[in-house]
Amino acid sequence: xxxxxxxxxxxxxxxxxxxxxxxxxxxxxxxxxxxxxxxxxxxxxxxxxxxxxxxxxxxxxxxxxxxxxxxxxxxxxxxxxxxxxxxxxxxxxxxxxxxxxxxxxxxxxxxxxxxxxxxxxxxxxxxxxxxxxxxxxxxxxxxxxxxxxxxxxxxxxxxxxxxxxxxxxxxxxxxxxxxxxxxxxxxxxxxxxxxxxxxxxxxxxxxxxxxxxxxxxxxxxxxxxxxxxxxxxxxxxxxxxxxxxxxxxxxxxxxxxxxxxxxxxxxxxxxxxxxxxxxxxxxxxxxxxxxxxxxxxxxxxxxxxxxxxxxxxxxxxxxxxx
Amino acid sequence: xxxxxxxxxxxxxxxxxxxxxxxxxxxxxxxxxxxxxxxxxxxxxxxxxxxxxxxxxxxxxxxxxxxxxxxxxxxxxxxxxxxxxxxxxxxxxxxxxxxxxxxxxxxxxxxxxxxxxxxxxxxxxxxxxxxxxxxxxxxxxxxxxxxxxxxxxxxxxxxxxxxxxxxxxxxxxxxxxxxxxxxxxxxxxxxxxxxxxxxxxxxxxxxxxxxxxxxxxxxxxxxxxxxxxxxxxxxxxxxxxxxxxxxxxxxxxxxxxxxxxxxxxxxxxxxxxxxxxxxxxxxxxxxxxxxxxxxxxxxxxxxxxxxxxxxxxxxxxxxxxxxxxxxxxxxxxxxxxxxxxxxxxxxxxxxxxxxxxxxxxxxxxxxxxxxxxxxxxxxxxxxxxxxxxxxxxxxxxxxxxxxxxxxxxxxxxxxxxxxxxxxxxxxxxxxxxxxxxxxxxxxxxxxxxxxxxxxxxxxxxxxxxxxxxxxxxxxxxxxxxxxxxxxxxxxxxxxxxxxxx
Amino acid sequence: xxxxxxxxxxxxxxxxxxxxxxxxxxxxxxxxxxxxxxxxxxxxxxxxxxxxxxxxxxxxxxxxxxxxxxxxxxxxxxxxxxxxxxxxxxxxxxxxxxxxxxxxxxxxxxxxxxxxxxxxxxxxxxxxxxxxxxxxxxxxxxxxxxxxxxxxxxxxxx
Numbered sequence: 001x002x003x004x005x006x007x008x009x010x011x012x013x014x015x016x017x018x019x020x021x022x023x024x025x026x027x028x029x030x031x032x033x034x035x036x037x038x039x040x041x042x043x044x045x046x047x048x049x050x051x052x053x054x055x056x057x058x059x060x061x062x063x064x065x066x067x068x069x070x071x072x073x074x075x076x077x078x079x080x081x082x083x084x085x086x087x088x089x090x091x092x093x094x095x096x097x098x099x100x101x102x103x104x105x106x107x108x109x110x111x112x113x114x115x116x117x118x119x120x121x122x123x124x125x126x127x128x129x130x131x132x133x134x135x136x137x138x139x140x141x142x143x144x145x146x147x148x149x150x151x152x153x154x155x156x157x158x159x160x161x162x163x164x165x166x167x168x169x170x171x172x173x174x175x176x177x178x179x180x181x182x183x184x185x186x187x188x189x190x191x192x193x194x195x196x197x198x199x200x201x202x203x204x205x206x207x208x209x210x211x212x213x214x215x216x217x218x219x220x221x222x223x224x225x226x227x228x229x230x231x232x233x234x235x236x237x238x239x240x241x242x243x244x245x246x247x248x249x250x251x252x253x254x255x256x257x258x259x260x261x262x263x264x265x266x267x268x269x270x271x272x273x274x275x276x277x278x279x280x281x282x283x284x285x286x287x288x289x290x291x292x293x294x295x296x297x298x299x300x301x302x303x304x305x306x307x308x309x310x311x312x313x314x315x316x317x318x319x320x321x322x
Numbered sequence: 323x324x325x326x327x328x329x330x331x332x333x334x335x336x337x338x339x340x341x342x343x344x345x346x347x348x349x350x351x352x353x354x355x356x357x358x359x360x361x362x363x364x365x366x367x368x369x370x371x372x373x374x375x376x377x378x379x380x381x382x383x384x385x386x387x388x389x390x391x392x393x394x395x396x397x398x399x400x401x402x403x404x405x406x407x408x409x410x411x412x413x414x415x416x417x418x419x420x421x422x423x424x425x426x427x428x429x430x431x432x433x434x435x436x437x438x439x440x441x442x443x444x445x446x447x448x449x450x451x452x453x454x455x456x457x458x459x460x461x462x463x464x465x466x467x468x469x470x471x472x473x474x475x476x477x478x479x480x481x482x483x484x485x486x487x488x489x490x491x492x493x494x495x496x497x498x499x500x501x502x503x504x505x506x507x508x509x510x511x512x513x514x515x516x517x518x519x520x521x522x523x524x525x526x527x528x529x530x531x532x533x534x535x536x537x538x539x540x541x542x543x544x545x546x547x548x549x550x551x552x553x554x555x556x557x558x559x560x561x562x563x564x565x566x567x568x569x570x571x572x573x574x575x576x577x578x579x580x581x582x583x584x585x586x587x588x589x590x591x592x593x594x595x596x597x598x599x600x601x602x603x604x605x606x607x608x609x610x611x612x613x614x615x616x617x618x619x620x621x622x623x624x625x626x627x628x629x630x631x632x633x634x635x636x637x638x639x640x641x642x643x644x645x646x647x648x649x650x651x652x653x654x655x656x657x658x659x660x661x662x663x664x665x666x667x668x669x670x671x672x673x674x675x676x677x678x679x680x681x682x683x684x685x686x687x688x689x690x691x692x693x694x695x696x697x698x699x700x701x702x703x704x705x706x707x708x709x710x711x712x713x714x715x716x717x718x719x720x721x722x723x724x725x726x727x728x729x730x731x732x733x734x735x736x737x738x739x740x741x742x743x744x745x746x747x748x749x750x751x752x753x754x755x756x757x758x759x760x761x762x763x764x765x766x767x768x769x770x771x772x773x774x775x776x777x778x779x780x781x782x783x784x785x786x787x788x789x790x791x792x793x794x795x796x797x798x799x800x801x802x803x804x805x806x807x808x809x810x811x812x813x814x815x816x817x818x819x820x821x822x823x
Numbered sequence: 824x825x826x827x828x829x830x831x832x833x834x835x836x837x838x839x840x841x842x843x844x845x846x847x848x849x850x851x852x853x854x855x856x857x858x859x860x861x862x863x864x865x866x867x868x869x870x871x872x873x874x875x876x877x878x879x880x881x882x883x884x885x886x887x888x889x890x891x892x893x894x895x896x897x898x899x900x901x902x903x904x905x906x907x908x909x910x911x912x913x914x915x916x917x918x919x920x921x922x923x924x925x926x927x928x929x930x931x932x933x934x935x936x937x938x939x940x941x942x943x944x945x946x947x948x949x950x951x952x953x954x955x956x957x958x959x960x961x962x963x964x965x966x967x968x969x970x971x972x973x974x975x976x977x978x979x980x981x
Contacts, residue, residue: 040364040649041364041365041367041368041371041649041652041653041656043652046368046656047656047659050371050372050375050656050660053372054372054375066368066372068365068368069729070524071523071524072506072520072523072524073511075520075523076520076521076523076524079520104511107518109520155778160508160511161510161511162511181777183774183777183778184508184509184510184511184774185508185774186508186770189589189645189646189652190589192645193461193462193589193645194465194466196462196645197461197462197463197464197465198462198465199465199466199778200778208659211644211664211666212643212644212645212664212665212666212667213643213645215644215666215667215668216643216666216667218462218643283660283662286659286662286664287659322511322512322513354963355964358959358960358964361964361966366964369964369965486893487834487883487893489879489882489883489886490837490883492879493837493841493876493879493880493883496841496845496872496875496876496879497841497844497876499872500844500845500848500869500872500873500876503868503869503872507865509863509865510856510864510865512855512856512864512865514852514855514865514866514869515851515869538906538910541902541906542898542899542902542903542906543899545899545902545906545937546899546902709939711934711937711939711940711944712948714933715929715930715933715934715948715949715952716948716952718906718909718910718929718933719913719926719929719930719952719956720955720956722910722913722914722917722925722929723922723926723956723960723966723968724960726917726966726968727960727964727966727968730966730967730968732914732915732917732918735910735911735913735914735917736910736911736914738910739907739910739911739914742903742906742907742910743903743907746898746903747840747898749896749898750833750836750895750896750897750898751833751836751837751840751893751895752833752837752893752894752895752896753837769868772868773863773868776860776861776863777861777862780861781859781860781861781862782861783860
């Protein structure tokens, strides 16, 4: 008797819970959506968010308000998301920094990935390698040979500790068995300027940030960290010379953990439709990023795999959580 | 003649009714946020950016640019009227501009700032139009070593900002350098002096320090004076600049424009440093350096011109190379990309109406700002003539909400409260706050470049004197020190007794 | 007035302040990695700055003790503390009570010590300022600041 009652209650509770969740998903979004961007305005994250944010607002019938909360390699903005109400009205566009930070910082204000419900991976793209004028080599093979003959002579600008660019450089050093010295800068803009001025030898950066420098002839792009020829120039993959070298960086849309799966699903499907539109595709192509949009569980699996991958690089270049 | 044709294209585009309208909206929004403390042009532009996507590319850019230099104008207004430097570049405006206002010359100070900026803006626009491609490369001459030398030169000049004791000026610069270290260290990523608070990892908010040390400390001192009815009371009769004042301002404006136009080409704070450099230069050249800090016209006119010229020429790397020299420029590049215009050296050829339209609009916008601001001067004067018991709660409230709006956080308000007390202490000890602020801004950059230079040279300090430009700047800094220290030592004893309150 | 009693005070006090602040910085920076000259750690620069500042502070202190330096100025204590308090009141109230409470509280706190203080004047000023802030910051600039904080409005609505 007692058992039946409990069982009945349980069934009722589940049904009620489910219907509540359903109602939530159907109502969703019931108010404007805040989209946190954990970087300063004007960066590549902004550019991609701009491509889909307005379309998302149209499709969901609620405004999408972008808020830039820069700082601490995206931790400050990400922490805001982790604390936000898990109802899908606060979302975050985050870079692969999400999967690197746990191995760089000792005191994290949130758990990765436990504190989050990934909606989807939005885009992925390789870095390109730009070198300054006047170096005695013009391709990847020449670079590796030169670096082998002159260990510790070449320098590369990186946008600071724990940036994915620093990992891309670290991976190149270990994979090719060479030593290119890491010169930290504040952001990729400064490091690009230093290479263009000839003070630093090379830089890894997003295609769009390097292109203007290459067009003005101040540096030349010689390769990409992807697996296939990249960009209008068909930049050769570094992996073609350095066996097994590959480094991809990505953008993901994530919600706080505890967001109803129905809401995540709705967001995911809406984004799938948006990213399938020719206009959006074309805009992303102009940014030289590759649209992805996978299922939420695939996104989670991808992020987890990236965490393991980045952890191994961080350890191999001797960085410790601080 | 090609330049003439190009400018014709530009003005044709900039003077269309829509573009004029959006230019006006831009400069008005810019002036407003420049006057209101807290939200800077970067945050405002980031918020308004999506609105520009529906506009034609050149219209959007014209509006953004209008906000950017409108904010510079507005910032000078608050600096002069209520001693509040809303941005790093207006610290110097406070020094003599506010003192002029104290002496009842607020109208003249505002007019000099507006006209000086307009002159600088005009010259800078001509420079951009005629010589952009030539000037674009200047920034690339500066590597870590050169930047470090430039910072040292800037800091040496900073101690000249103070009109009190040289030793205390240096000590204040050092204090500022130390305060600037709070937060993440760029080179190692380690957090310094954050005491476990994540909100401190980005450092102490500049506006909070500036408000506490300048505006709020000033209010405290004025409240006391208010009781004795010694409050600044600018007269409404002679608002306009006198002939003597105009003559005094002319040369500093020209020198400031030249200095600002050059330093604006350097990415990373060049435009901001130009106002300090101009102040130091004018003080050195002045026949009456003792008037500096007590309402010297040259000390207002030069830096104001430098500041505006620098803000304008910082567009050059963005326009000609597609390289952002600050956050606002990065946003403009973003706005171009939305319209599928790839920023870079080819924009000039592929989209001449965008390129030249923007340049022409800069001049139009500057003219609008002057036309807009000059009639506003009597209004501002009337505003600050209200009883002080009305004025200071208004200043405090607007500042507090402004501080909150920076990052939707109350932390900057707490800091402002602490720095108010510190500001009172400095006032008591006769230590000037301006060198501290400069140290605060330049400190992190100086350390960064210093360590980077040594990293590149693998620890060899010879790198600092092996490069000609670095050697020249360091030498100049040394000379500047000698010029200050030697006379002080010589007459130090005599002066110490005469310098009484 | 007290400046007259001890004309060297400004130098003595500022010397002590700078020396103390410098020493504190140097001491705190020791817990960071110093590194070498070629690869400076995060602790090196603050340590150097702290040492320089404390040396300079001692020099200013000595100058103040040896001969008449600058005279100290008397800080008006009531306005200084009143203003600081009003900022703190605002910072505390703006989050837990909202703008409509924090602004009047700030205005009243900062005006109370003033001889011009009158409740009606202060109230009028406060109301006008609340309206101004709402129009300019919340509506105009889109700052997300509630007029009444959610808990408070819920409590009133109850």
